[in-house]
Amino acid sequence: MSAINFNSxxxxxxxxxxxxxxxxxxxxxxxxxxxxxxxxxxxxxxRMLAGFVDVTSGQIFFGERDVTRLPSYRRNTGMVxxxxxxxxxxxxxxxxxxxxxxxGVARAEVQARVREALAMVHMGEFGDRLPRQLSGGQQQxxxxxxxxxxxxxxxxxxxxxxxxxxxxxxxxxxxxRKLQQEQKVxxxxxxxxxxxxxxxxxxxxxxxxxxxxxxxxxxxxxxSPQTRFVADFLGRSNFLAGDVTEAGVFTARDGTRLAxxxxxxxxxxxxxxxxxxEKVTISPNGSAGEAANALSGHIVDTLYSGSSTEVxxxxxxxxxxxxxxxxxxxxxxxxxxxxxxxITWPSEATVVVSDxxx
Amino acid sequence: xxxxxxxxxxxxxxxxxxxxxxxxxxxxxxxxxxxxxASFFSNKILSFPPQGYTIDWxxxxxxxxxxxxxxxxxLQLGVMATLWSLLLGVPAALALARYxxxxxxxxxxxxxxxxxxxxxxxGAAVYIFFIEVExxxxxxxxxxxxxxxxxxxxxxxxxxVRLVTASMVGVDRQIEEAALSLGANPLVTFFxxxxxxxxxxxxxGAxxxxxxxxxxxxxxxxxxxxxRVTLPIAIVxxxxxxxxxxxxxxxxxxxxxxxxxxxxxxxxFKLSRSF
Numbered sequence: 001m002s003a004i005n006f007n008s009x010x011x012x013x014x015x016x017x018x019x020x021x022x023x024x025x026x027x028x029x030x031x032x033x034x035x036x037x038x039x040x041x042x043x044x045x046x047r048m049l050a051g052f053v054d055v056t057s058g059q060i061f062f063g064e065r066d067v068t069r070l071p072s073y074r075r076n077t078g079m080v081x082x083x084x085x086x087x088x089x090x091x092x093x094x095x096x097x098x099x100x101x102x103x104g105v106a107r108a109e110v111q112a113r114v115r116e117a118l119a120m121v122h123m124g125e126f127g128d129r130l131p132r133q134l135s136g137g138q139q140q141x142x143x144x145x146x147x148x149x150x151x152x153x154x155x156x157x158x159x160x161x162x163x164x165x166x167x168x169x170x171x172x173x174x175x176x177r178k179l180q181q182e183q184k185v186x187x188x189x190x191x192x193x194x195x196x197x198x199x200x201x202x203x204x205x206x207x208x209x210x211x212x213x214x215x216x217x218x219x220x221x222x223x224s225p226q227t228r229f230v231a232d233f234l235g236r237s238n239f240l241a242g243d244v245t246e247a248g249v250f251t252a253r254d255g256t257r258l259a260x261x262x263x264x265x266x267x268x269x270x271x272x273x274x275x276x277x278e279k280v281t282i283s284p285n286g287s288a289g290e291a292a293n294a295l296s297g298h299i300v301d302t303l304y305s306g307s308s309t310e311v312x313x314x315x316x317x318x319x320x321x322x323x324x325x326x327x328x329x330x331x332x333x334x335x336x337x338x339x340x341x342x343i344t345w346p347s348e349a350t351v352v353v354s355d356x357x358x
Numbered sequence: 359x360x361x362x363x364x365x366x367x368x369x370x371x372x373x374x375x376x377x378x379x380x381x382x383x384x385x386x387x388x389x390x391x392x393x394x395x396a397s398f399f400s401n402k403i404l405s406f407p408p409q410g411y412t413i414d415w416x417x418x419x420x421x422x423x424x425x426x427x428x429x430x431x432x433l434q435l436g437v438m439a440t441l442w443s444l445l446l447g448v449p450a451a452l453a454l455a456r457y458x459x460x461x462x463x464x465x466x467x468x469x470x471x472x473x474x475x476x477x478x479x480x481g482a483a484v485y486i487f488f489i490e491v492e493x494x495x496x497x498x499x500x501x502x503x504x505x506x507x508x509x510x511x512x513x514x515x516x517x518x519v520r521l522v523t524a525s526m527v528g529v530d531r532q533i534e535e536a537a538l539s540l541g542a543n544p545l546v547t548f549f550x551x552x553x554x555x556x557x558x559x560x561x562x563g564a565x566x567x568x569x570x571x572x573x574x575x576x577x578x579x580x581x582x583x584x585x586r587v588t589l590p591i592a593i594v595x596x597x598x599x600x601x602x603x604x605x606x607x608x609x610x611x612x613x614x615x616x617x618x619x620x621x622x623x624x625x626x627f628k629l630s631r632s633f
Contacts, residue, residue, distance in 0.1 A: 050539055072538040073547075079539040085532035089554045098550075099540035143536075150540060 002063030002153050003028045004049065004186060009058030011044050011210075018044045020210040022058070026154065029184040031177070033201035035191060037233065041210040043158065046190045050156050051075050062153045073102075078147030078185075079156040082163055084139040086131040092118070092142050093127035099150035117149035118142075120179065137168045144176060148183060155180065155187040161196060173200060194234055198222065206230050224261075228353050231274040238280070238321045239353075240273040250352055252295075254317045259292045259347035271352045277324040279349035282311060285340040292347035297321070299339045311335055313343055390613060397606035404601050415607035425608050427585075428592035432572050433615075435588065439510035439571035440564050446511070447518030447567075448560060452552075454519070455526035466519075473516035477576030484509050485580035501583020509577050514567025521566065525559025565623035569616050 004026040011019040019041040026032045034042040047053040049060060051072030059068045067075050078099075086095050093114050100110045118124045121141040131139055140160060147155060160176065161169045177200045180187050191197050197204045198218040206213040206221060206229070214221050214230045225231035228239065242252040250258045250273045258273055275293075285296055297315040304327075311323045321343060325335075400410035419425045447469075453459075454466055472480060488499035499505035529552060537547040553560075575590040582591055593608055 050535070052535055052538070071543075072535070073541050073543050075539075076541070077539050079536065081532045081536060083530060083532055085530060085536040087533060087537070087551055098537070098542070102541035102546065146536075146540070156539075 002065075002186065004154050004188070005059075005061040006045075006049075007059040007061065009045075009048060009060060010056045011041075011048060011053065012056045018210050019048070022210075022212065024205065024212065024215075026186055026188055027202075028186055030202040031180050031187040031189055031200060033189045033191060033197040033204040034207060035194060035197040035204055035234070036207035036213075038192060040207040042190045042192075042207050045207070046156055046158055046188055049154065049188060050077050050079055076150065076153045077156055078150055078152030078154070080140070080143045080147050080158065080160045082159040084131070084136070084143045084163070086139055086142060086146070088131055090130075091127065092123065092129050092131065092134070095131065095142060096146045096149050099146065103150065113149055117145040120148070121145045121175070136164050137172055140164065140172055141175070144179070148179070148185065153186065155185045157187060157189040159191055160189075161191075162193070176200070198234075206234060208233070223349075224351050225274060225353055226351075228272055228274070228355050231351075231353050236277055236322065237274045238277060240317075240319060240321075242271065242273060244271050244352060252317065253319075254315075256295060258350065260350040260352050261348050270355065272355050273350060274353050275345050275350045277310070277322040278308075278326075280321065280323040280343050280345045282313070282323050282325065282335075282341050282343055284334075285342050292345075293350060294342055294344045295321070296340065296342045299335055299337050299341060301337060302335045309335070313341060393606050393609045394613065397603055397610040399603050399606075402602065404603055404606065415603040416611075419604045419607045419611070422604070424587060424592045424596070425589070425604075428587050428589035429608075429611065431586065432589040435506060435510045436568040436572040438507050439514040440568045442507070442511040443514035443518045443567045444560065444564055447515050447563065448522050451519050451522035451526060455523050456531075469519045470516050472512045473520075477513075477574065478579070480512070481509065481577035481580045484512070484577070488581070500581065501586065503586065506578065506581050506586070506588075509581050510571040510574065513571050513574050513577060517566040517570060518560075518563035521563035522556060522559045525556045525562075529555045562623045565619045569619050572615065572619075573612070 006022045006024040009019060009022045009024075010017065022041075022045065024032075024045075034045060036042045044053055048055050051067070051070060055068060059066055061067065062075070086092075087098065090098070096114045096117050097110050100113060105113070114127070115124065118127055121144055123138060123141050123145065126134065126138065126142075131142065134142065140163075143160075157176070161172055164172060173196060189197070189200060201218055203216060204218055204221055205215045208229050213233075214226050216224075221230060222234055225234065225237070231237040231239070240250075240252050240258070242250050242258075245251045245257075248259060250260055250271065252258060252273070260273060295315055297313045299311060300314045300320065301312040303310040303312075306327070308327055309325045311325060313321045313323060315321060323343060395408075396404060397415055398411045398413065399405075399408040400412040400414070401408060450465070450469060454462060454469075475483075485500065488505055491497060492499055499508075533555070534547055534551055537551045538544070542550060573590060574588070575594065578588050578591060582588060587595070589608070589612060593605060596605060596608075
């Protein structure tokens with residue numbers, strides 16, 4: 001086990017820069033999730049780490065070891081693929097033994113470790129089966145056992161859950177996370193599913209157009225997005241245009257002064273105020289109370305979606321704010337379109353983001 | 359429409375379907391059955407109905423040098439064509455299926471060309487080429503075994519390339535990457551993972567190269583030499599002056615060899631589907 005370091009790594013295909021100047025550390029034993037839209041460079045990053053893609057410039061280190069020019073078969077990575085990628089002509093046990101045999105491990109030890117690895121993923125009974133005799137979830141468990149049995153320096157998970165159906169996905173997700181924590185294996189997890197990234201990762205990296213937009217714990221990144229892209233991509237956000245007029249004060253277009261917790265604070269600069277739909281409260285017009293931030297407007301639309309209702313509120317400035325109301329609230333209130341309302345939200349749930357990425 | 363008339367129409371449709379299927383099968387098999395059957399007739403001249411049955415024709419065929427040597431030469435050429443077209447075709451198919459490089463389509467087209475060009479044209483072209491080479495280098499290619507072999511390799515090559523490429527396309531690149539990430543170098547990955555997965559395609563390619571070489575008439579026509587005649591050409595030559603069941607016996611032997619090859623490749627193809 002070791003930490004993994006990307007040292008200003010770039011990858012270009014001809015003129016197209018897929019990954020630009022990436023500096024990234026995966027700490028020893030942590031699960032780092034790479035999240036981003038398709039084409040953001042997350043898969044290329046993982047494949048550079050695996051050694052399937054050459055880097056154009058920069059270096060990659062496993063601990064002190066510079067692996068930049070090492071072929072994949074000399075890197076000691078354990079990879080789990082989206083499509084399982086089990087060897088169809090080998091039994092489950094032969095699949096798991098493959099990496100150990102390549103390392104010249106003695107036969108008795110191979111057998112012991114294969115047994116142990118299969119028990120670890122609760123597939124101890126299935127050693128003699130062929131992969132095609134197993135379900136998707138079972139195949140992915142075998143793939144995980146095969147990748148972990150070699151005690152890799154880094155475990156690479158390439159959208160490992162996306163081929164599974166929804167219910168199974170949750171189970172396998174928990175299982176991967178539990179094993180990863182028990183074995184303390186340094187892990188890079190690539191996904192486009194933000195739920196997976198938020199629930200599984202120690203830290204997550206949001207990538208966009210070949211660059212890192214933000215790195216942090218899931219809570220950090222969700223609660224304090226630094227760019228419009230992150231605020232919009234991870235969950236949803238409301239944005240208000242305006243200026244930071246003094247430290248901690250944002251002046252909206254209509255002149256309303258709004259408070260925010262953190263973010264980009266250089267005064268007298270164009271900026272965006274961002275806050276989450278679920279942090280906003282709707283109340284009848286004029287009953288704002290003590291809330292830090294309040295704006296008035298009228299309801300234009302509601303969208304019922306089971307556990308919650310999404311309400312669109314048009315402000316005097318013409319901007320539209322989305323509010324998510326939990327339907328568990330006893331008093332539903334009047335949400336008829338046209339109704340005048342006041343929306344309030346706390347300053348702790350408000351950040352200012354730069355607008356450079358759009 | 360009432361229930362019983364619909365049922366009746368269903369029956370009619372199904373019966374018609376069976377009749378057409380059986381008729382097609384009969385149409386394909388009838389000539390083969392007749393040839394095999396006729397090879398046992400005791401009639402002096404190939405005619406109908408049979409006056410009795412005998413296996414003399416097989417013995418006679420084997421006693422005739424042209425047939426015995428033709429059979430052995432065709433067998434030898436078939437094996438040679440198979441081995442060489444595997445040796446050239448498998449790596450070519452791997453490269454064509456795995457990598458994109460400039461000229462990839464052109465190379466693919468060239469490897470497939472022997473299948474597109476009519477055999478008689480290709481045979482003539484190879485013949486002229488050999489003569490030109492012979493004039494310049496004094497290496498005798500026309501009528502020689504190496505010359506004939508080269509032509510037969512060309513007959514088999516498109517089949518191995520096409521069939522191995524087809525089975526390579528079915529191999530998920532991720533499976534090879536999994537092997538690489540587990541520490542298998544490219545050579546080990548090829549032999550332990552890729553090769554077992556494309557083996558059905560290779561076996562089928564080998565069988566088809568052998569068969570098309572074994573039955574080839576047109577390409578060989580220009581390239582055989584005195585005392586060196588392939589079985590199909592021996593058959594044609596014999597037919598020019600004779601009409602007895604010897605020819606049916608020879609053809610039966612040919613059918614047996616081909617059927618054996620087809621059965622083997624069919625078995626592997628079915629195996630490949632069960633993966």
